[in-house]
Amino acid sequence: MGVPVKTKQDYRNDIDGLRAIAVLLVVVFHINEKLIPGGFIGVDMFFVISGYVITWAIIKGYGSGEFSFADFYRKRIKRILPAMFFVTAVTLAAGVALMLPEDVEALSWSAVATVLSGANIYFTYFLDTSYFASDSRAIPLLHMWSLGVEEQFYIFWPAFLLTILRWPRFVIPALLALIALSILVGELQLHQGFYSWAYYMLPARAFELAAGGLLIYAQKGKQPQLHKGIAFSAAVLGLLLIGLSAALLTGESPFPGLLAIPVTLGTVLLLASGSTAQPISLILSLPPVRWVGLISYSLYLWHWPVLAYAHYMFGEISVTQQLACAALMLCLSVLSYYSVEKPARFSEKPFRSLAIRYFAVPTAAMVIVASALIITKGFGPWLLTKYPEQLAQFSTDIRPAGDMDYVCQTSTLSKKDTENPKCIINGTSEPKILLWGDSNASHYVGALAALSREAGISFRNFAHSACPSVLDRPERFTREKIAKACKSSSATALKEFDKYDTIIMSSSWDTYLRQNEAEFTQALAKTIETLKTKNKTIIVLGQVPRLYGYDPTCERKNIKLKVLHCRDAFKGAPQRIETTNQIVKKVASEKGVGYLDFEPILCSRDFCGSKIAEKSIYYDTGHLSGAGSEQLGIAASKNSGFMSDFIKIMNITMQSGS
Incomplete structure (x- = not known):
């Protein structure tokens, strides 16, 4: 044996x-x-x-x-x-x-x-x-x-x-x-x-x-x-x-x-x-x-x-x-x-x-x-109490922007994603403006949609998850698990750029800067230069503040968990993202391209809010929800200074026939 x-x-x-x-x-x-x-x-x-x-x-x-x-x-x-x-x-x-x-x-x-x-x-x-x-x-x-x-x-x-x-x-x-x-x-x-x-x-x-x-x-x-x-x-x-x-x-x-x-x-x-x-x-x-x-x-x-x-x-x-x-x-x-x-x-x-x-x-x-x-x-035994009724009072749409059918965000971008007619905002024919990036681009779709309606323009969006909007080996700045998907997605995006006169870039800038600030700054600058050589108008979007400790479901949880303290304003949040946006803005300025930042709508002095009109606008600590993004855009459209900056930037595109 x-x-x-x-x-x-x-x-x-x-x-x-x-x-x-x-x-x-x-x-x-x-x-x-x-x-x-x-x-x-x-x-x-x-x-x-x-x-x-x-x-x-x-x-x-x-x-x-x-x-x-x-x-x-x-x-x-x-x-x-x-x-x-x-x-x-x-x-x-x-x-x-x-x-x-x-x-x-x-x-x-x-x-x-x-x-x-x-x-x-x-x-x-x-x-x-x-x-x-x-x-x-x-x-x-x-x-x-x-x-x-x-x-x-x-x-x-x-x-x-x-x-x-x-x-x-x-x-x-x-x-x-x-x-x-x-x-x-x-x-x-x-x-x-x-x-x-x-x-x-x-x-x-x-x-x-x-x-x-x-x-x-x-x-x-x-x-x-x-x-x-x-x-x-x-x-x-x-x-x-x-x-x-x-x-x-x-x-x-x-x-x-x-x-x-x-x-x-x-x-x-x-x-x-x-x-x-x-x-x-x-x-x-x-x-x-x-x-x-x-x-x-x-x-x-x-x-x-x-x-x-x-x-x-x-x-x-x-x-x-x-x-x-x-x-x-x-x-x-x-x-x-x-x-x-x-x-x-x-x-x-x-x-x-x-x-x-x-x-x-x-x-x-x-x-x-x-x-x-x-x-x-x-619900279980809670059905026999007032809990369902209490819960209904706090029900709100906090789905991530990526869940919206008008947002084209995927882990690996395909040509089909770049041609999805649902992802054309404020129009039906192919526009001349593209919003491109990672999940941060996706969570801006609702905000830009509200602003674009006011300006009378349309745009398309597509995004690759956790992959920056740079063309120079973007996989360097991602997790090893998604490097292959990032490289493929970036290559797919590049093939589509000839269709557009204006490209709006948005990413989770702080995430990639933490990998290697010098290399990523250089990669971002090189991407802008590459697109400018193709006669593209470039607009870079700043990053929204991260609200560390924010829980959009807190008020609903608090019905059972009375001990929770639900925060809707976060002290110090502007400072935490300020350095990041300054770096990105500096690159945009040095390369002579437009820069737009929603921080003035979200923050005042050293506080940033998680709500607009008593409605939560964040999905998690660093992303707007789909509905929240729309709320942000509506609020921004009512801010004369912000709207003036937006019109000024987008007029460049409008003059080109987009």
């Missing part, structure tokens, strides 16, 4: 220590990602550890002839489901108490997906990852995707492993082939831009779990004692690989794929060396470290909902709030571990009883409750 008939399953204290490292990486990263930019790799460590431990159990049972699927899944049920159901139920109840109906409805769907072992599938296909998507940090059950991956792994792994164990000579080649295929699948998905699929789905994660399995098979199901020097060197290298990954990777890194190999290999090295008494394995086996490892599963389950609700209520959370969240998640984890997780783990009930008690009954209950919430559009 290739493995010994009998194996001794010693309890590995150092594995608890490894779990402690993994969970602390994840928790600290989610509390404040600046502390450990790549801390999300703790999940990858968990996958490798899980593959190692599960394969160990299967090979041990196979070698002794005692393996049974009923016993295998009995242990998995005890280990995973009770705490998961408990946390999911409490999280859903908290959502009903705290969240807006539309958010409760989304939470209910994710709860159903979680208990059916499909959270990763749900978030892959139904999580809004568009440019204007809601903050994913405020989605309470998002972290359950990793449980979906593990639970799906448990479904296929025993059958797969038991099948290939019949031919011992082919086990290692088969596992290596699976690992290589999984990495290849992940890389292909990342290369094609399917980042969510690569991140959340099992095929792209299977190599991490299989790597743990490969190690335990290579060890013949034993815990070998290596030479201490070799074991220590392997452990140091493993920690170095994990540490470098945690320090160098970021949430914007294309992951997993090839970039997940170092943390996977590092965890494998620590597992391989941990059964030998050497300094690192001894540190990992210390009681305080082991204790964190023992509660790691409960801590992982609780940490995200606690932080998600903090972000949901307060947006960016302060250091004090971060510490309070850390204390709360630790208390909940200890409670969950000792009152739910540990008692269930040592239950002696047979498979059938456990399956009914810990799976069938709670699953049915969760589906029923979630279905009721979905049917009532997230």
